[in-house]
Amino acid sequence: MLIHSQYSQNVPNPTQLDPRQPVNQKKKQYGTVLVRLRILDVLDVNDVIKHQQCPIGDYSSVKHGEIDFLANERKGDWLQKLPQQIKTLGSSLFQPMPAMKAIMTQPKAPAEVYPIIRLPITAMVPPKMSKPRLESNIMETQSQRTQGINFILSVMQVCGLWPWPIRNKSDSYLLVFLKRNFRYFLHLPITFTFIGLMWLEALESNNLEEAGQVLYMSITEMALIIKILNIWNRSTNARQLMLHLQDSPEYELRSEEEDNYWQREQRYFKWLYNVYQLVSLGVVYSSCVGVLFLEEYVLPFPYFVPFEWQNEHGYYYAFGYNMIAMTLTCIANVSLDCIGCYFLFHVSLLYRLLGTRLKALSAVHDEMTFNQELRCIFKLHDRTRRLTIECQAIVSPYILSQIILSAFIICFSGYRLQHVGIMANPGQFISMLQFLSVMVLQIFLPCYYGNEVTFYAHQLTNKVYNTNWMQCEKRTCNLLIAYMEHLKRPVKIRAGYFFEVGLPIFVKTINNAYSFFALLLNFSK
Structure with missing residues (x-):
């Protein structure tokens, strides 16, 4: 009772x-x-x-x-x-x-x-x-379901890449106006102006060697512009998708084992972001510190300066703007890379969760309980398929631009690394090695997580065989057969409906970068 x-x-x-x-x-x-x-x-x-x-x-x-x-x-x-x-x-x-x-x-x-x-x-x-x-x-708060991205979203809000919430209608008009237009006040005078000055410097170069010192970073920043415009254009969809991942009961974890596994993977992604961000900032600050020990006035990342800066008074103005702009663009670039990768990472976790629950059906011997659990799996799988399409619409433009431009970025980075001597400028040489590794990681991460989505979605067919299907009734067996026929439709993330995002496209990008690098060396001779 x-x-x-x-x-x-x-x-x-x-x-x-x-x-x-x-x-x-x-x-x-x-x-x-x-x-x-x-x-x-x-x-x-x-x-x-x-x-x-x-x-x-x-x-x-x-x-x-x-x-x-x-x-x-x-x-x-x-x-x-x-x-x-x-x-x-x-x-x-x-x-x-x-x-x-x-x-x-x-x-x-x-x-x-x-x-x-x-x-x-x-x-x-x-x-x-x-x-x-x-x-x-299991979880005490709903936000723990996406704890791997919560800190990144806070960083993106500060950097004007994620909308500020307007919680109280009693906020003053000025405060609401600042929240809605903060991104323009921050990026127009710093990010977009700095990138424009870098391209202007590249266009005014006298030879290929001078242009190569600017182009490797100019192309990188061009990819950043595409990412910023993409997230601004799809900010509403991205925010609604994030709230759906946090609050929807369809993705509720039902056991302590699932919760522990989920939290472990979320912590791993957060750790990956921290390492990625620290290495990227290390590229910026190692270059900024290295040029201070040179006898002549040199900017860490060359750009067109509209005033005379090669003197003691004007140099620090140009140097300060260079360091502030590069810090902002570096944090913005890494954060936008990680939020796109997180959407793919979260979808791959859901496919892994489906595989775990299908495998757990092997211990279920009651027919009614088996059917109930199977229906829950069907619902979760259907929602995950639709979620995959929503994630693809958000991350597809930025991955496409990254795949196309990464070959040129790696090519010009290797070309500049060849002309920088480790004895003449050790700071610049170390920063170039770091930058080259960051660029390889930048194209590797979306390809890796896109491959994870495809791999774990394909593994569901094998997981069906692990269920207790031999003891099921004929109606349930027919339902499992229909489900396996549905699983024959491949789940793939496409970049702009041109490339299938996965490890093969990463290998092709590295091969293209090496081909461009060899062509550039022959052309410079």
Whole structure:
């Protein structure tokens, strides 16, 4: 018995209640209702409780596929709206069950009317009885599901690459205006102006050697412009997708093992971002420090300076603007690379989660439980396929530009590294080695995570064989066969509908870079 025995005597006789009377017509007499529902889908419980589609009270439990809870009747006609709400969540319907042997029948009642027992307000569960923590609700906060990207999003907000939330409508007009236009105030005078001056310097070069000192960084910054314009144009879609990954109950983890695995992978991605960012900033600051020890005035990253700067007074103005602009562009470039890679990384984790749950079906011997779990897997797989298409629309333009431009960037980086002597300028030589490694990593990461999506989606076919399919009924076996036919459609991330993002395209890009480098050396001779 879910309700303590000392409160059972306060339960009124069900025959004295008219089941056709709406729930919200006796608010003054009855403030609490006890509802028992049979759950056809495990996700249904999580959907209802997590999003509070029905107002959960002081007690809630799930046992043997059923849920009993006390709900406050003052919060509206949620019982009548419950089936529609479940339908909008894409879950199966609930079947009503009698509560505490009190069955209220109504032959012509609509589907919204559920058997309930009305309890007086005094018949509340004692405060000591708290709602137990459901096994599927492992994470303390929803943001932990995407903890690998939360810090990156904060960095992107500071850098004007992610929209600032406007939480309070009472904010002043000036504050709202600054939040909406902060990105333009930051990037127009620094990022776009600096990149334009770099290209102007490259166009005014007298020979190929002088142009090569600027072009390797100018092409890199050109790829950054494409990334910035892409994220600005798709900021609404990207933000909605991120909120969906954080809050949607469809991706709820249901066991401690899944939670530990998920958090471990999220921490690994966060660690990867930190290393990537530190190495990239090391390229900037090693170049900036190295030129300070030279006898002549040299800028760490050459650009067109509209005033005389080769003197003690003007040099530090040009040097300061150079260092500030390169720091901002470096952080922005790495952050935009990582958020695109994170979308692919998150999708690959979902495919891995599907494979783990399919493999776990080998230990399920009950036919009904097997079908319930299989339906949950089908729903998650369908949503993951649609999520893959949404991620591709966001990351495709920037990956396409990176694939096309990376060959030229690596080519000019190797060309400049050949002309920089380690004894003449050790700081520049070390920074060029670091820059070359960062450029290889920049093209490798999206190819790697795109390959992960394809690989783990393809592995689902093998995972189906690990299920307990030999003991299933014919109808369930036919369902598994249809699912395997559906899995024959390959899942691939495409860059601008031209290239399939994966490790093969990475190898082709490196080969093209070497071909351009050899051609450039022959041309310079």
